[in-house]
Amino acid sequence: MKVLVVGGGIIGCAAAYELARVGCRVTVFERATPGAEASSAAAGLLAPIDESTETSFARLALASWRLYPDVVRDLQERTGIDVEYVTRGTIYPAAAAQKRRDVGQWADIAEFGVERLEGEELHRREPYLSPKIRHAIFVKGDHWLNNQRLVLAYAQAAAAAGVEIKTGCNVSRLVVENGRARAVVTEGERVDGDAVLLAAGAWSGELMAGLGAPLRIEPRRGQMIALAHVPAVVTHCVHGEVYLAPRPSGELLIGATVERAGFQRAVTAEGIAGLLHSAFELVPALRALPIARTWCGFRPWAPDSLPVLGPWPGVDGLFVATGHFRNGILLAPITARLMTEWITGREPRLAVKDFLPGRFGQRFGA
Ligand SMILES: Cc1cc2nc3c(=O)[nH]c(=O)nc-3n(C[C@H](O)[C@H](O)[C@H](O)COP(=O)(O)OP(=O)(O)OC[C@H]3O[C@@H](n4cnc5c(N)ncnc54)[C@H](O)[C@@H]3O)c2cc1C
Structure with a gap:
């Protein structure tokens, strides 16, 4: 079976790798280079805790989170790339922790190692935390990694498994004929x-939109x-109004804004000021550190x-995997497996109803 994957971000590369592993012939079309867009911009947090444990999103996130240790090991063996997978855990200072209403439910899942930290114990674990912060929740199971390296590792593993990755290759059109996805059109x-x-x-x-199908x-x-x-000031991920993620390779990432700004590719004074202000509230000692990049x-x-995952209604052979919003790195391994199951005609391993592309009522030619 020949599968054409449009987009070489983390989702396209991870899916291509999984598809190749089950014997598909795969071509990835990427108009820039693998991971050129959101997948490199991310912070790489693998933090599934959100609202409740009972939502379909939580089940998807948890399933992906559980795949990560094996994914990291496998990619390292196949490519030699160390993706800087850090499992030291995340500290949520009190105000942020209170916002996470149902953290108690997650505390029931032993592998997350959720505990409350107070006063001296909190500051013993993270000595440069602002002295104003006296309470926090510690989540041992909140991990993070270097997503730039991860997408590269997926792309290299995919190529080694036989995937053809066409870089600098823009797809201008998808071709549907007689109700079936047949081809993609690149320049010429x-x-x-x-x-x-x-x-x-x-x-x-x-x-x-080019197919007349609104997504x-x-x-x-x-x-x-x-x-x-x-030298490092912070050893855990600290997640308040912003998050601080220390990477073994020597950067501390501070993120992130969430803005409705279209495709304006700009780092703004307001954006950076807001991130820095919130970061200093968490760890005042950060004021002295040099800015490496923005x-x-x-x-x-x-x-x-x-996320929007699954077959497009009314068109055989057309599948969508997008809409991962703030969690595409976390969700890449499970997305890759689900898409492989769908494309090769198997039942998806999880309840996926809430993610199906047809949930917004759109159809081909609608
Ligand atoms: C600042 C920031 C922080 C984030 N932090 C986290 C985090 O900590 N944890 C987490 O899990 N997620 C995080 N995310 C979200 C995560 O980055 C995204 O959900 C994920 O990268 C989406 O992956 P993707 O492959 O769908 O998209 P992308 O990485 O954007 O890849 C899509 C690719 O398609 C290519 N493309 C587009 N159109 C065409 C075309 N016509 N022809 C050929 N190629 C095309 C693009 O060049 C691009 O490379 C963050 C995102 C941002 C922006």
């Missing part, structure tokens, strides 16, 4: 296949800062903030 070339997987991140809607995916801009972090990226957002 039509490439035929048995299935098309649309994983073009925040740009996915544009290609569906409402919008960009949500996120701005980030990295401080030079040698950047922004475009999260793919669907109107209910949930």
